[in-house]
Amino acid sequence: MKVSIITATYNSAKTLEVCMSSVLNQTYNDIEYIIIDGNSNDETLSLIKAASDKYKNIKCISEPDKGIYDALNKGINKATGDILGFVHSDDYLADKTVIEDIANSFIKSNVDGVYGDLHYVSFENTDVIVRNWMSQPFKARLLNRGWMPAHPTLFLRRQVYLEKGLFNLDYKIAADYDFVLRIFKSQNYRFHYLPKVITKMRVGGASNKSLKSIINKTREDYKALKLNGLKFPAKVVLSKNLSKIPQWFKK
Template identity: 65%
Template sequence: MKVSIITATYNSEATIKQCMKSVLSQDYSDVEYVIVDGASKDKTLELVNNFKNANKNIVSVSEPDSGIYDALNKGIKMATGDVVGFLHSDDFFNSSHTISDIVNAFKNETVDGVYGDLHYVSAQNVDKIIRNWKSKPFSQVLLKQGWMPAHPTLFLKKAVYSKHGLFNLNFKIAADYDLMLRIFSDKALKFKYLNEVITKMRVGGASNRSLKNIWLKTREDYMAVKGNKIGNPALIVCSKNLSKIPQLFKK
């Protein structure tokens, strides 16, 4: 089973090295690493090319884009793996056997997607856990409770994207939530919860960088729920936001 891991970069010189090392140090060998750069102006490309020259499994492109979701869409189109996952340039995998564990989950059960837990960590000290996103086994009723797995931990068969499409670029912050609503609403698909931390993410992402972005994220979440006809958008978005509070106390 070939796994494609996609990283979108833009002026990521401070974190891209650790991100790429966490992919290249995986003990699972059949990995295609797709780097989609938005024409960085710093040393990101230099660092990427240094790794690329030493690793034949890296493919990359650098050109202007319309933001992270546009870049991730390009990456999905470039990917040739049976399974596709994302690792953002500020993030890194929890261990060297993360991808092996994910592949084993796909092989041991007939599933279309695998997801797990996420740690938000301090940007200054990645050993310090700020928020623990503990997930759970999926059921359809969870959608109406505002529940979703952490998107960075979600690995899907490439065929799922062929069926349900790519990120909707009309969303600036919540395109991942919109896509997951489309996918998890499909009762023909099966998902496996892997009870382990998949990804460590530095705090300060686009959706929680400012009050303005928090408001935009909430508004777009509402639009995503309404557009996918899941249930009462206001109640679902409220439940979704409130569900994050306990994560701050579960370290």
């Protein structure tokens, strides 16, 4: 099984080396690493070139884009793997066996998607866990409680994207939630929960870096719920936000 991992970058030099290293040093051998750069003007491209000289499985495009979801869509279109996943430039895979464990889960469970747990960590000191997002096996009723898997931990068969489409660029922050609703509400797909930390995410991302971002995220979540036909979207948004509170205390 070939696994395509996509990273979107823009002036990401401060964190990119750790991100790339976590992908390039995996125990799993059949990885295609796609980096979509938004025409960075810092040292990002130099770091990518240095890695590309050493690792031949890196493919890179650098050009202006319309934001992170546009970049991820470009990566999906370029990917040739059987399985697709994302590692954002501020994030990194939790250990060297993550992709091997995910690939084995696809094979053993014969599923369309695999997801796991996520740690939010301090931007400056990644040993400090700020928030612990522990997921659970999927049941359809969870969507009405505002549940979703941590999107950076979600790996899907390429066929899912071919059937369900890409990220909707009408969303600036919540296109991942819209996409999750689109595929998890479908009865055509099966998912496996892998109970281990897949991704370490530095705090301060686009959806949680300010009060304004949180408000905009809430509005977009409501829109995604409504357009995807879930009942009582305001109640679901409230449940979604309240469900995150325990994550701050489970370290």
